[in-house]
Amino acid sequence: EDQVTQSPEALRLQEGESSSLNCSYTVSGLRGLFWYRQDPGKGPEFLFTLYSAGEEKEKERLKATLTKKESFLHITAPKPEDSATYLCAVHPQGGSEKLVFGKGTKLTVNP
Amino acid sequence: EPEVTQTPSHQVTQMGQEVILRCVPISNHLYFYWYRQILGQKVEFLVSFYNNEISEKSEIFDDQFSVERPDGSNFTLKIRSTKLEDSAMYFCASEPDSYNEQFFGPGTRLTVL
Numbered sequence: 141e142d143q144v145t146q147s148p149e150a151l152r153l154q155e156g157e158s159s160s161l162n163c164s165y166t167v168s169g170l171r172g173l174f175w176y177r178q179d180p181g182k183g184p185e186f187l188f189t190l191y192s193a194g195e196e197k198e199k200e201r202l203k204a205t206l207t208k209k210e211s212f213l214h215i216t217a218p219k220p221e222d223s224a225t226y227l228c229a230v231h232p233q234g235g236s237e238k239l240v241f242g243k244g245t246k247l248t249v250n251p
Numbered sequence: 252e253p254e255v256t257q258t259p260s261h262q263v264t265q266m267g268q269e270v271i272l273r274c275v276p277i278s279n280h281l282y283f284y285w286y287r288q289i290l291g292q293k294v295e296f297l298v299s300f301y302n303n304e305i306s307e308k309s310e311i312f313d314d315q316f317s318v319e320r321p322d323g324s325n326f327t328l329k330i331r332s333t334k335l336e337d338s339a340m341y342f343c344a345s346e347p348d349s350y351n352e353q354f355f356g357p358g359t360r361l362t363v364l
Contacts, residue, residue, distance in 0.1 A: 171350050183355035238296035
């Protein structure tokens with residue numbers, strides 16, 4: 141069964157304190173891995189797509205990387221407005237179009 | 252920037268009642284989805300819709316659920332007889348082509364009393 145596990149479940153950082161969120165996945169094959177940001181009571185907001193091991197994508201203070209078994213979302217010098225839940229999702233191979241989501245990491249950045 | 256919209260933002264209903272959740276996907280997108288998220292849990296896939304028919308559905312999507320694209324712009328999810336356990340956030344998503352990023356709407360919070 142396709143599975144996505146994110147860690148930690150929650151992370152508290154001070155403003156400017158860099159860190160990484162982890163997403164490990166077990167799938168029969170990977171078509172793509174996606175990172176989303178979700179604010180309370182809102183829908184997931186697309187951040188990045190990664191397709192192959194070694195690929196990296198960057199956007200402002202965020203950088204996503206991908207290996208054969210996991211992905212990392214690195215947050216450099218975070219600000220309070222980066223506080224949100226970060227979701228990882230995979231598109232498994234095999235013809236399914238659905239996204240399989242992890243439970244997310246709730247990030248809180250204190251000023 | 253184009254976005255997915257959903258109405259209503261919050262729906263309260265009595266158990267056994269029918270509800271219809273509405274979505275307007277991004278224009279020119281080809282694939283449409285419904286997901287749900289029970290409070291504190293993962294986002295779960297319900298159904299995908301392409302070329303005016305269901306292309307995939309999960310075990311959650313039983314006979315009580317149906318989807319429609321009645322007029323080429325709206326995309327609806329109907330729950331025929333709601334249960335307490337249907338209480339959740341329901342998200343619509345659309346995708347320009349297969350295996351691309353899916354763009355999500357803001358969600359409808361469904362509360363079944």
